[in-house]
Amino acid sequence: MSQRTRAGLIALCLLAVLWGTAFFVPLPYVTYYPGPTVDILGTADGEETVQVTGHQAYYDDGELRMTTVYVSTPQEDVTLPDLLRAYFDPDAAVWPRSSIYAPDETDESSDRESAVAMVSSQDTAIAAALTELGEDVDPIVEVLDVTPGLPAEGELEVRDVLVEVDGTAVEEPQDVVDAVDAVDAATEGQPITFVVRRGEKERTVQITPERVGEDLRVGITPGVGFDFPFQVSVNIADNIGGPSAGLMMSLAIYDTLTPGSMTDGADIAGTGTITPGGEVGPIGGIQQKIAAARDAGAELFFVPADNCDGIGGVDPGSMRLARATTMHAAVETLADWVADPDADLPTCEDASS
Numbered sequence: 001m002s003q004r005t006r007a008g009l010i011a012l013c014l015l016a017v018l019w020g021t022a023f024f025v026p027l028p029y030v031t032y033y034p035g036p037t038v039d040i041l042g043t044a045d046g047e048e049t050v051q052v053t054g055h056q057a058y059y060d061d062g063e064l065r066m067t068t069v070y071v072s073t074p075q076e077d078v079t080l081p082d083l084l085r086a087y088f089d090p091d092a093a094v095w096p097r098s099s100i101y102a103p104d105e106t107d108e109s110s111d112r113e114s115a116v117a118m119v120s121s122q123d124t125a126i127a128a129a130l131t132e133l134g135e136d137v138d139p140i141v142e143v144l145d146v147t148p149g150l151p152a153e154g155e156l157e158v159r160d161v162l163v164e165v166d167g168t169a170v171e172e173p174q175d176v177v178d179a180v181d182a183v184d185a186a187t188e189g190q191p192i193t194f195v196v197r198r199g200e201k202e203r204t205v206q207i208t209p210e211r212v213g214e215d216l217r218v219g220i221t222p223g224v225g226f227d228f229p230f231q232v233s234v235n236i237a238d239n240i241g242g243p244s245a246g247l248m249m250s251l252a253i254y255d256t257l258t259p260g261s262m263t264d265g266a267d268i269a270g271t272g273t274i275t276p277g278g279e280v281g282p283i284g285g286i287q288q289k290i291a292a293a294r295d296a297g298a299e300l301f302f303v304p305a306d307n308c309d310g311i312g313g314v315d316p317g318s319m320r321l322a323r324a325t326t327m328h329a330a331v332e333t334l335a336d337w338v339a340d341p342d343a344d345l346p347t348c349e350d351a352s353s
Helices: 003-022 080-087 107-132 173-181 246-256 286-296 305-310 327-339 348-352
Strands: 029-039 050-053 063-071 093-096 138-146 161-165 192-198 201-207 210-212 215-217 220-227 231-234 267-270 300-304 320-324
Touching: 029 080, 029 286, 050 246, 063 246, 063 286, 080 093, 107 138, 107 220, 107 231, 107 246, 107 327, 138 173, 161 173, 161 220, 173 215, 173 220, 231 246, 246 267, 246 300, 246 327, 267 286, 286 300, 286 305, 300 305, 300 327, 305 320, 320 327, 320 348
Parallel strands: 063 267, 267 300, 300 320
Antiparallel strands: 029 063, 029 093, 050 231, 138 161, 138 220, 161 192, 192 201, 210 215
């Protein structure tokens, strides 16, 4: 064997090792795929997903589907084969990790953030639906999350209404943060008094902040909630998080609280955040959510107006896409479509013309 042949074989072996290594080296990207859809008008474990106490509920035919996306997690290794698979899948997408996750974000912190967002989104969706119905909705401050292993665990629960902290009335979430931050060296180690309302009862608990790094923490996430005239809950699986189902939850709640079927038995899907006043906001993964709804057999899909620029190239099949700016507009659009599936509806093309 000549020296040139030997050198060529060595080079080929090195190249093969480099390619083999490249196939298994984690790369700083995130993949998006269509996820499952959930019919909010349906049932979970034999019970209606939308539960109402203190008001007549109407459970009729039809489906109002929230849509989800499979996203690779912060600590998941995304390799070259993963990227190639997503690149050649027309319904998938690839994004730089830095555009989706913070540098120090973990699977656990991401899950907790999504869970907090879902609790807040559910309450806001209820507020939007009741506001559309003309009900009075008053803002409150409530517990959105309790961190395991910190002092509030076992003392406070998610959706406890925060009434007072150390004798000061709680009017906004920052009041709770300020009360804990006010603990100094002289008072560190002493309990803080929390007055909370759980259901119809008030209770007083003593919680001693614990130092985490340089900060004192009790282990709760306070946030804005609402005092409703009657009880409404949306029971979504714990493994689904984030705020993007706001619009569809608000429509499902509205449908449940009004006689008759808004959908007239049809399969409707969509996405979008919601504000208490009913404004629809943008979400991530719009193309994957449209694909998920299409594959689930939805006939109409609500696209947040601010996501219209991101739907180019997506194949909705026979499913119609309607632009949503507010919950009120979505209610009217759905009524028009039910009356005539070929009716002129607000579209993304209208917004860009």
